[in-house]
Amino acid sequence: MTVKYLWVEYNKVNERGTFSPGDTLSGRVTVVTSKETKVQCFLVKAKGKAKVTWCDQEGEATVVRSDKKKYFYFEHIFLQDKNSGKGSEIIRRGRHVYPFTFVIPNTDMPSSYRGKWGNITYSLRAKLTQSLWLVHKTKTEFPFLTKSEFPFASKSETIIIGLKERQCATRISFYGTGKVTMNVTSEKMGVKQGEAIGVSVEVLNNSAGTATPEFYLCEKETFVAKSKRTVHRNDILFATGDSVPAETSQTITKVLSVPLQLPPTFFNCCMMKVEYRLKVILNVNLARDLEIKLPLVVLLGSPKPQQQKPRRSIWFRNLPA
Structure with missing residues (x-):
């Protein structure tokens, strides 16, 4: 296995460490190889989505309730095989850095959230494919903050009056x-x-x-x-x-x-x-x-500096002969 290390990281845009609609999301994907490596596809994706899943009991049957919504999806391809999947692209031996930039849509989207049976997540994922059976992946989530002035108001309300009243x-x-x-x-x-x-x-x-x-x-x-x-x-x-x-x-x-x-x-x-x-x-x-x-x-409270979540990166070791 020639790919020894793969990870993705992003650049902060404010002291809180959060992103909002309309912000530019930039960063880099770093890959370390032990020798010259043939690649079918190498890309990075930015995704925002909400997903809920839970189970209901109906008589003796268990019913899974699930749904999801995609807020945005972007893909940037660094390397793409032009030779029918035969691995014509090459990454030389050593450490290589691939920068990327995405612009987050300027639309109303909810803040990041993790709940009992549902999550709202915004993430970056890098994927390097050497062959059908050899795919390397890494992922990191970035905190997202809504720009909605009243995210606490229901659809039937334009504003909640009296937040400071007894x-x-x-x-x-x-x-x-x-x-x-x-x-x-x-x-x-x-x-x-x-x-x-x-x-x-x-x-x-x-x-x-x-x-x-x-x-x-x-x-x-x-x-x-x-x-x-x-x-x-x-x-x-x-x-x-x-x-x-x-x-x-x-x-x-x-x-x-x-x-x-x-x-x-x-x-x-x-x-x-x-x-x-x-x-x-x-x-x-x-x-x-x-x-x-x-x-x-x-x-939402006062801004607090945040650290990037620990990236989920992968070290690859050679299998024993």
């Missing part, structure tokens, strides 16, 4: 001759990655038992494939407040810090979306719990 909700439950009232307030509906948000719960406990609030940051992923859909829910953060004794009232506040790497809310992909909720559950002794959910929009 939110409030109330629940009342009766327990025999007493009742419990829970008022939940959050500082705002929109919060950036890495920021903290305060959530307050006012408990008026006129029942005979204690009441304990629990605070959650909940994530909801929705995946769609050919008119079928599935949902995955996940609790990102959890905190417990002080218990409120019987026949008393108290206001409890918790500060929840949104993880810096938590994906932002988005709706601008036809096959998947991600949304969040603030959930407060009031556990009442010997009674039914009260629950309140408030919408939360996670916005």
Whole structure:
């Protein structure tokens, strides 16, 4: 095997290390050979796509739901056999660098994302074909950031109003001759990655038992494939407040810090979306719990320098005789 090393890398265009619609994606493919190598085809591809896959149980049968969408596909050929696949192109012994340049389409596309049953990925792939049975491949993904001004707005909304406004909700439950009232307030509906948000719960406990609030940051992923859909829910953060004794009232506040790497809310992909909720559950002794959910929009945080993901390159070793 004369191809000893093959890898692909790209040039950053900003301090965040991300690419967006309209950007120029340039880089290089490097190949190291131990001796003169005949090549049928040598190329690099740039691809953006979304793909979802999950399984449903219908009776005793398992049905696979799957769909995909291609946002763009470009191909640059460095070497192409002109002699009916006989390997007429030659790569000399040593290290060789092949530059490439692509321009990403200036259209609305979602940001990179990896979810429970679906991914949105943008990648570079290099492929060197020596023969039908001897093909070398390498791949690296590059982070992509949408240019959509409101990726967190659904199709029925042009903009979400009130991201900085306080939110409030109330629940009342009766327990025999007493009742419990829970008022939940959050500082705002929109919060950036890495920021903290305060959530307050006012408990008026006129029942005979204690009441304990629990605070959650909940994530909801929705995946769609050919008119079928599935949902995955996940609790990102959890905190417990002080218990409120019987026949008393108290206001409890918790500060929840949104993880810096938590994906932002988005709706601008036809096959998947991600949304969040603030959930407060009031556990009442010997009674039914009260629950309140408030919408939360996670916005893109401040730019942070990113390193290229470790490239998946391949070392080739000679097989023993």
